[in-house]
Every structure is written in C-alpha cells, then in structure tokens.
Amino acid sequence: MKSEVKTQPVSRSRGRRLGAFVFLSPGLTYLVVFMLVPLALVMSYTVFQRGRFGGVVYEFTTENFERLIDPLYLSVVGESLKIAAITTVLALLIGYPTAYLIAQLPPRWKTMALVAIVLPFWTSFIIRVYAWTILLSGPGLLNSALAKLGLGPFELLYNQGTIMAGLLYSYLPLMVLPLYAAIERLDPQLREASANLGASGFTTFRKVTLPLTVPGVLTGCMFVFVPSFGNFVVPDMLGGNKSIMVGNLIRNQFLSARDWPFGATLALALIAVLVLLLIAQAWAARRA
Amino acid sequence: MRRPKLLYVPFWLTYVFLYLPIAVLVAMSFNSGESAYTFEGFSLKWYGVLAEDERIKDGLINTLIVATGATVIATVLGTMLAVGLARYSRSKILDAVSLMPAVLPDLVLALGLLVLYGTIQLTLGLYSVVLAHGLFAMAFVAAVVRTRLTGTDTSLEEASRDLGAGPVVTFMKVTLPQLMPGIVAGALLAFTLSLDEFVIAFFTIGNGEATLPIVIYSMIRFGVTPKINALAAILLLVSFTAVIAGQRLTKIGESRAQD
Known part of the structure; x- marks a missing residue:
C-alpha cells in the first residue's frame, strides 16, 4: 500500500x-x-551585405541602417503610419455605432447582422480590393452617377484616399467584432442606473459605456492598424504608382530589387513599430 | 435600451459600404460588352469564356492541392499542439509562440519563409507554399481546438489514466472523440484561409506556378475584363454558401451538444 x-x-x-x-x-x-x-x-x-542575385554576403555592414534613416525611406514609413492611423480612426467612427446598434437588436436580427458583417471577410481579399477599382474607375459606377448630377468625371482611383477606402473595406469587420463583443458584455443595469440618476443618453455613453468598452476599442484598433500598416496589396492595386507604403517597399526589395538585407532592415522597422504599438496597447488596456 | 435614431446612419452606411462594391462587381459580370466598367446589356458569355481559360483551371487545381496539403499539416499538428498546451504545459511563452503565426503580419511570415528557403537553397514550388500555409493555418487550428478543450470535462481523461492507459491511448480513445467537432471546424477554417491566402503564396511559390489568387492578381495587373468579374462572382457565391452552410452546421452541432 x-x-x-x-x-x-x-x-x-x-x-x-x-x-x-x-x-x-x-x-x-x-x-x-x-x-x-x-x-x-x-x-x-540586417547587418550583412547584399548578394548579387538576392541572398546575402556574410560581411558586416551598418549600411542598411544608414539607408533606413534616409528621408526618402523615412517619409514612406511616415506616410504608411498616417494612412494606417486614419484608416483605423475611420473604422472606429463607423464601426462603433454599428456594433452598438447590433448589440441591441433582437436576437434573430443580431445573428443576421453579425453574419452580414463577417460574410465579406470570408471572400477572397484580392477580389474585394478589385471590386473597388470597378466602382471607382474613370467610366465606373460612381463617376456615371456623378455625371447624372452634372459633376465630374473625377480621378477617384490611385491616390491615398483610395488606399484608405480599400483598407477600411478590407478590415472594418475586424473592428466591429471586438467592439460588439465588448458592448454585448456590458451589464445593461449600469446604463439604466446612470439614466435613473438623471444622466442624459450622451452622458451615459461618455461616462459609462465608452470607458467600459475601451479594451474592445483597443483590440479593434490593433486588428485594423496592424494589417493596414504592413499592407502592399491594397496600395498596389488602388494606389497607382505615386503612392506606396512600407509594405510595397519591402516587397520590392525582396522580389524585384533583390536587396534582401535592406528589405530585412525595413521589415525590422515594421516589426519594431508594431511591437511598440502592442506595448502601448497593453499599457492602455491595463489603465482602462 | 435606447437606440438613438441618429445611430442608424453609420449602421446602414456600414452595410452599404460592405456590399455595394460586391454588388456592382457581380452585376458587371453579366455584361455583354467588352468593358469591365460600363454595362451594355445582359449576357452570360463571360462565364463561357471563363470555363475555357487554362490558367484559371491550373490555378484552381494548384489552390486545391495547396489547401489540402496545408489543411492536413495544420490539422494534425495544430490538434496535437492544442492538446499538449492545454493538458501538459503551463507555459505562457509556448502559448504566445503557438499563436504568433496568426498574429504576425502576413508579409513578415512571407519574407521570413523566403529567406529561409533562400538560405537553405530550396527550389521553390507548390510544396513550399504547402509548408508555409501549414504554418499559419496550424495556429488557427490550435486556437479553435483549444477553445473546445477548455470546454471538455477532464474527469474522463483522468479516469482513463487511473485505469492504466498511457497518454497516447487516452488521447486516441477518450480525448480525440470529444474533440472531433472542434477539429473539423479548425480544418474547415484552415482550408478556407489557405484558399484565399495571397501574400505568403506570392512570396513562396516557384517560378511559373500560381495559385488562383495569384492568377487573379496578375490578370488584374494586365488589364481588367468582365472575365475576371465572372470568376469573382463565382468565387463570391462559393464562399458565401460555405460560410452560411458552416453557420448552419455549427448551430446544429451546438443544439445537439445541448441535448
């Protein structure tokens, strides 16, 4: 035993x-x-020299980092940050009210509304971006509609606005879902209590709903910002030759310029930005 | 609860925004004219043209091969990983590492794999995409199976171990049957993700080969025709049907599980 x-x-x-x-x-x-x-x-x-046809020569150099701080490349990183940030804010502005309403729909409609948000996300990414070129092109639907009003035609494609529209379109569902989850979890009694104590609808939102859904807001913002910042497909298809983002730069270094070490250095910069943001998000979530 | 009227504006805007481009795309696929942008009349001719396109046919076959291979790798390794992490490990670091392929930007995974293949001088082909897709799909399978595992009762597994069965036998006879719905859901997810994946495939595929998303991408770069619209419309129909069917299936599964 x-x-x-x-x-x-x-x-x-x-x-x-x-x-x-x-x-x-x-x-x-x-x-x-x-x-x-x-x-x-x-x-x-990142610390080695480039090989002749891609690859690398194992000799130490700081050249890649010197090129990285060239204003030409820094400005592309800056523009990418700007595009991704504006896209994220736009997604939050239309995503929050949408998620808020979905959370308050009767159960039957709620499921339908959620499936309708997710459905486009499950279709081919390339095709969703391509759909925008049809909508916005010179002789496309939007210009024809504007022509009926006696306006245009406008060059709607191939600028930063088009890139933002494409990114917003691609990642909006990733904003709505975590927001919905956060709003849905809220105890309705908290809002009732706030209303009973005389707070207006907007005050209740500002003082009760919004602060309690901050973690959802932060998650949604990360979900939109991360894939937007490193994107090269959307700027490729909707941005034309004029506007490029850091993703295009990296793609070009690896697949056309065959300068792998510099491409790796740009990728390191991309990862560094994202890690900093993740740390900031974790810090903000803990404070909320 | 109050629903301020003003909120309906961004609410409907979201849905118009999400569905207008898709609707226009599908409408344009029935164009009888040569342009992808201006509608001239109704016709199904582009669907016929599509059926004869060899590149698209090859792309579709390649995509199915890649997705099948990646799903097998991801389902086997992802399930084992989920069981290992849930039952035999308390390490937060291992948890995070197993989720990384799903969290890292696809571009970073893609160029990492390109660098790996280049360094070991592997000739790229379809199999290099299979291995790459296996990586990110595995993270999703592991996550899905993991949620299922936390919902299952461990007392059956403990009983099996107390009766003298080893970890492998316990897994095969007790854990695996309980996990099946999660494994199937994870495998479906892996397959769908691989079907649509573009960036990683673009970086890791061999010269002269292409999956369907790569075929579409290069066709668009060479100029758009209603043929692409027809292909897009078919693919949209397939994924919409799959998602709605999947939704129904999980609902049936859930109600059965509750009985």
Whole structure:
C-alpha cells in the first residue's frame, strides 16, 4: 500500500513528461523551423551585405541602417503610419455605432447582422480590393452617377484616399467584432442606473459605456492598424504608382530589387513599430 | 435600451459600404460588352469564356492541392499542439509562440519563409507554399481546438489514466472523440484561409506556378475584363454558401451538444 502511494506520483510525472513531449514536440519543431529560425535569419540579415542575385554576403555592414534613416525611406514609413492611423480612426467612427446598434437588436436580427458583417471577410481579399477599382474607375459606377448630377468625371482611383477606402473595406469587420463583443458584455443595469440618476443618453455613453468598452476599442484598433500598416496589396492595386507604403517597399526589395538585407532592415522597422504599438496597447488596456 | 435614431446612419452606411462594391462587381459580370466598367446589356458569355481559360483551371487545381496539403499539416499538428498546451504545459511563452503565426503580419511570415528557403537553397514550388500555409493555418487550428478543450470535462481523461492507459491511448480513445467537432471546424477554417491566402503564396511559390489568387492578381495587373468579374462572382457565391452552410452546421452541432 505504502509503496503504491510512493510510486504513483513518479509514474504520473513520467507520463506527463512523455505526454508533453509527444504532443508538443511536432508542432513546436514546426514553429521553430518555419517561423522562429526565419525571423532570426531576417534579423541577422540586417547587418550583412547584399548578394548579387538576392541572398546575402556574410560581411558586416551598418549600411542598411544608414539607408533606413534616409528621408526618402523615412517619409514612406511616415506616410504608411498616417494612412494606417486614419484608416483605423475611420473604422472606429463607423464601426462603433454599428456594433452598438447590433448589440441591441433582437436576437434573430443580431445573428443576421453579425453574419452580414463577417460574410465579406470570408471572400477572397484580392477580389474585394478589385471590386473597388470597378466602382471607382474613370467610366465606373460612381463617376456615371456623378455625371447624372452634372459633376465630374473625377480621378477617384490611385491616390491615398483610395488606399484608405480599400483598407477600411478590407478590415472594418475586424473592428466591429471586438467592439460588439465588448458592448454585448456590458451589464445593461449600469446604463439604466446612470439614466435613473438623471444622466442624459450622451452622458451615459461618455461616462459609462465608452470607458467600459475601451479594451474592445483597443483590440479593434490593433486588428485594423496592424494589417493596414504592413499592407502592399491594397496600395498596389488602388494606389497607382505615386503612392506606396512600407509594405510595397519591402516587397520590392525582396522580389524585384533583390536587396534582401535592406528589405530585412525595413521589415525590422515594421516589426519594431508594431511591437511598440502592442506595448502601448497593453499599457492602455491595463489603465482602462 | 435606447437606440438613438441618429445611430442608424453609420449602421446602414456600414452595410452599404460592405456590399455595394460586391454588388456592382457581380452585376458587371453579366455584361455583354467588352468593358469591365460600363454595362451594355445582359449576357452570360463571360462565364463561357471563363470555363475555357487554362490558367484559371491550373490555378484552381494548384489552390486545391495547396489547401489540402496545408489543411492536413495544420490539422494534425495544430490538434496535437492544442492538446499538449492545454493538458501538459503551463507555459505562457509556448502559448504566445503557438499563436504568433496568426498574429504576425502576413508579409513578415512571407519574407521570413523566403529567406529561409533562400538560405537553405530550396527550389521553390507548390510544396513550399504547402509548408508555409501549414504554418499559419496550424495556429488557427490550435486556437479553435483549444477553445473546445477548455470546454471538455477532464474527469474522463483522468479516469482513463487511473485505469492504466498511457497518454497516447487516452488521447486516441477518450480525448480525440470529444474533440472531433472542434477539429473539423479548425480544418474547415484552415482550408478556407489557405484558399484565399495571397501574400505568403506570392512570396513562396516557384517560378511559373500560381495559385488562383495569384492568377487573379496578375490578370488584374494586365488589364481588367468582365472575365475576371465572372470568376469573382463565382468565387463570391462559393464562399458565401460555405460560410452560411458552416453557420448552419455549427448551430446544429451546438443544439445537439445541448441535448
């Protein structure tokens, strides 16, 4: 009896270690080989010289970082930040009221309204962006409609506004969903209490609803900002040749200019911006 | 609860904004004229033209191969990872690392893989896309299965272990059957994500090969015709049907689980 009590925990812990090994090692190996090693390689490439046809020559240089602070490249990073930030604010401005209303619909309509928000998100990204070129092109629908009013035609495609519209269109569902989740969780009694104590609808929103949904707002903003900032497909298809973002720059360094070390340095800058934002978000969420 | 009338403006704006471009695109696919932008009359001819396009056919086959391969990798590894993390690990770092492929920007994953393949001088092909898609799809499968795992009762697994079964037998006979709905949902998610994925495929595919999103992308760059609109309309119909069917299925699954 005594010996059983003693041996059981030992065999249990051996079983646990075996289980951990059997279940975790394949997936973790995959993550190490295809994600962590590649990321380490990208980081290391930032201090090496470019190879002639892509790749790298393993000789130390700081040249890539010197090029990074060239105003030409810094301005592209700045423009990308601006485009992603405006897109995020626009998504919040139309996403919040939408999520707020959906949360208050009767259950049947609520499900339908949510599915209708998510549905476009499950269709091909390329096709959704392409749809905008049809809508906005010179002889397209919007210009024809404006012509009937005696206006235009306008050059609606290929500028920063078009890029923002395309990004907003692509990632708006990612703003609405976390906002909806945050608003839905609110206890309705809090708002009732606020109203009973004489607060107007707007005061209740400002003092009760909004502060309690800040975590949802922050999550939604990250979900829109992160894929917008590093995007190259939308500016490629809707931005024309004039407007490029940091994503296009990185794509070009890797696939056309074949300067992998500089592409890696730009990617490092992109990751650095996103990590800083994540830290800021975590800090803001803790304060909220 | 109050619903201020003014809120309906951004509410409807959202839905018009989300569906107007898609509606115009579908309408233009029935154009009888040569232009992708101006509607001349109703015709189905572009759907016929589409059926004869070899590039699209090849792209579709490649996409299905990639999605199938990636789904197999992602489902097997993702499920094991989810079980391992939920039952055998308390490490927050491992949790975060397993979610990273879903959180990192696709561009970063894509160029990382390109650099890896370049460094080990691997010739790119379809399989390099399969391996790459397997990575990010695995994170989604693991996340979906994980939510299912936290909902299941561990007492059955404990009973199995107390009766002398090892971790692998317990997994096969007790955990796996309980997890099945989550695994199927995760596999469907992996397949759908791979079907539509563009950026990673664009970076990691071999010369002269293309998945469907890459075919569409290059066709658009060479000028638009109603043919692309017809293809887009079909793909929209397929994904809409899949999402709504998936919604129905999970609803049925949930009501069965409650019985």
